[in-house]
Amino acid sequence: MWANYNASVGSRIVRGTSVFVPTVVGFFAVIAVVMPYGSAGGIPLAPLFPLAAIYFFVLTRPAMMTPISVFAIGVMQDLLSGGPLGLWAVAYLAGYSVAMSLRLLFIGRSAGAAWPGFLIVVAVSGIAVWILASLFYQAFVPVVPIAAQMLITAGVFPILAWVFAFFLPASEA
Numbered sequence: 799m800w801a802n803y804n805a806s807v808g809s810r811i812v813r814g815t816s817v818f819v820p821t822v823v824g825f826f827a828v829i830a831v832v833m834p835y836g837s838a839g840g841i842p843l844a845p846l847f848p849l850a851a852i853y854f855f856v857l858t859r860p861a862m863m864t865p866i867s868v869f870a871i872g873v874m875q876d877l878l879s880g881g882p883l884g885l886w887a888v889a890y891l892a893g894y895s896v897a898m899s900l901r902l903l904f905i906g907r908s909a910g911a912a913w914p915g916f917l918i919v920v921a922v923s924g925i926a927v928w929i930l931a932s933l934f935y936q937a938f939v940p941v942v943p944i945a946a947q948m949l950i951t952a953g954v955f956p957i958l959a960w961v962f963a964f965f966l967p968a969s970e971a
Contacts, residue, residue, distance in 0.1 A: 819965050820855035820863045824871040827851045832878045841946040848875060848886075849893055849923055849951060850958040853916050856897040857905055858966060868894045882934040885927060893923035909959035916955050924948040 827847035835844040848871050855863035872887030879886070896919050904912040924944050931939045 817862050820851070820859050821867040821870065823855070823962060823965050824848050824851045824863075824867065825874060828871060828875045828878060831875065837943075840940075841943050843950070844947070845951040845954045845958070846920075846923075846947060847958065848872075849890060849920065850916070850955050851962055852890055852894055853897045853912075853919050853955075854909075854959050854962040856894060856901060857907075857912060857915075858963075860898065860901060863894075865891060865894060882931065885930050885934065888930055889923045889926040892926040893919040896922045909956040912959070913952075913955060917952055920948045920952045 827850070830847045831844050833844065835842070837843060852863060852868055852871065868890050869887050872885075872890040873883070875881075875886040875890075876883045897915065900915040900918065904915040924947075928939060928941060928944050931944075
């Protein structure tokens with residue numbers, strides 16, 4: 799039974815740990831987004847790298863980008879950004895849900911062809927952030943900074959997707 803099994807221990811370890819690649823990329827994306835980039839007139843200049851990573855891996859590796867991973871990525875961003883706990887976790891889960899529902903329309907397409915789906919994900923996530931932040935602060939928070947960050951994120955998605963593709967196995971990139 800085991801005579802034809804040729805996988806080395808190293809290749810089995812690599813294959814087993816590759817399940818965590820989308821989540822680890824999401825964690826690094828959080829670190830990248832909370833870096834001090836500054837702002838222009840109160841508008842954050844950093845794209846939401848984690849949202850782009852979540853969408854990319856939902857299209858390419860849905861079994862590896864699970865709701866638990868998305869929640870962990872969001873909580874990490876909540877903790878590192880100092881914002882309300884759960885804000886980004888819920889916003890990313892909302893985007894994840896939309897991405898999963900759109901997945902069959904955009905699977906296997908180039909980043910440019912998958913862009914319309916990402917625009918929908920960005921809109922849903924932005925609305926979720928605005929609603930949750932307004933509820934948390936018990937006042938309507940300004941829409942412009944959230945909308946601007948979402949537009950920046952949408953604008954750089956094809957470049958980010960190209961970067962994320964480097965984390966896929968060579969046969970699938």
